[in-house]
Amino acid sequence: MTPKTLGLIHTSATLVPVFQQLCNDYLPGIQTFNIVDHSLVRNIIQRGELTTDIARRVGHYVGSAEDAGADFILVTCSSIGAAVEASAALTNVPVLRVDQPMADKAVQIGKRIGVIATLPTTLVPTSDLVQRRAAVAGKEIELTSVLCEGAFDALMSGDASKHDAMVATALKDLSTKVDVILLAQASMARVVDTLDEADKKVPILASPPIAIQYLAEQLV
Incomplete structure (x- = not known):
């Protein structure tokens, strides 16, 4: 075969x-x-x-x-x-x-969903996708979208530590307000690994592993 x-x-x-x-x-x-x-x-x-x-x-x-x-x-x-x-x-x-499997998983996890990004051009389409996938699932959600302004510019200028610190601060704050957080950009996932377990109050989802695990089910 x-x-x-x-x-x-x-x-x-x-x-x-x-x-x-x-x-x-x-x-x-x-x-x-x-x-x-x-x-x-x-x-x-x-x-x-x-x-x-x-x-x-x-x-x-x-x-x-x-x-x-x-x-x-x-x-x-x-x-x-x-x-x-x-x-x-x-x-x-x-x-x-x-990001579709990630959005579907978030909708399953909770009602209060947070989306975080460092670029508005990524935040808007991911937030829109979450709302549409919730509608498909027949679930009402409360969506909170957070833009880490300046973080992307810091990363592009070579200051990765500043980018990571800004994203980490935003994640800690958002985790006190929602049931689950979606990372709109895969590049933000490494920041999650630097957080203390005490700061990970809710599930924080990154799209790459969730998408590949979804494909593993589809491609068998």
Whole structure:
């Protein structure tokens, strides 16, 4: 029997080894390949939103992944989620945005849901997704969205410690107000590992492991 193939589309090369390790852990026997384009998120940040031309490029990458033999496609960037959903309707294989399984899990866990991000272009689509997935599940939720202003700029300027400290402070504060927290960006997950257990008052969800565990169920 021919092994199944997972195509991963990234907007940062830093996520390739993260997802490769997760695939090794949870998807043994599944072949993978990666498509990376840094400019997608850079263009979104410059324009302040996901524009039609950027969405069109995402669609081309999804189509290319299908043409390359993917049996399932995972897009690992939340900022282009709306384009991923639009592309899925035009593709003959399943296409998943990385934050959907995380949103579904959060809706199952609690009513008061917090979403945290360092970029508004990521915070808005993830918050919107959570609300829509709650509606699909027939659950009423109270959504709190938090933007760590300045944290992304600190990270881009090379001050990772400042970024991590700002995110950690925001996580501690938000955890006193909600039942579960979603990290809108996978890059924030490492901050959770630095928190004391006493500061982790509620579950803090990161999309990469939850998405790959979901795929493990789909690709058997």
